[in-house]
Amino acid sequence: MFHKEGQKIIITAFFIVVAIILSAHFYIDVPWIKLIIQIASLVILVLILQFFRNPKRPVTPTFDEILAPVDGKVVVIEEVEETEYFKDRRKQVSIFMSPLNVHVTRYAASGTVTYSKYHPGKYLVAWHPKSSTENERTTVILHTPKFGEIGYRQIAGAVARRIVNYAEEGEQVAQGQDAGFIKFGSRVDLLLPLDCDIAVKLNQKVVGARTCIASIRKKDD
Missing domain, CATH: 1.20.5 (Single alpha-helices involved in coiled-coils or other helix-helix interfaces)
Structure with a gap:
């Protein structure tokens, strides 16, 4: 398919x-x-x-986990200052997609789209530190029942020249649902609350709508 x-x-x-x-x-x-x-x-x-393959991946939504939005490799796990929407500290998990990966973007969680914006920009290689803020990209914010607001960015790389984003403000979306596509490109950043537990490690390969990226922190932690 x-x-x-x-x-x-x-x-x-x-x-x-x-x-x-x-x-x-x-x-x-x-x-x-x-x-x-x-x-x-x-x-x-x-x-x-x-x-352009698009494998079917049925998901039973869970509010307690953030799933990988794309296939690829985890290249960044760090705390960052997010300046576009949250304007506070966030945990950033970045997933790099090689040309051999599936490039479908899927919603990492169920919730309501509260913000969706496209930014034209440069085409730095996807692993460049400034690609998150200077490359062509979209920023989408979801309000979720358990994690509050979380964000993700589709980021074009040196080859990609076309980001497709289906998220519309006010729309109710389901975890695993098709959220867009990056043609011939390249990276997605997740912007998560500081109080969540990251479930992946650097250089780990993840599968969209399958791999758990983060979970709710237990009360006794």
């Missing part, structure tokens, strides 16, 4: 690849050059199909 955001790109890529393969077949006389061109075209098509 492929994500709807990739439909036009997939169809366009398919016809371009078919045209290249046929052109190589009819107009290139050197067999090994013809074969290389045809194989390379098919590999590119397969990579595009893989990039």
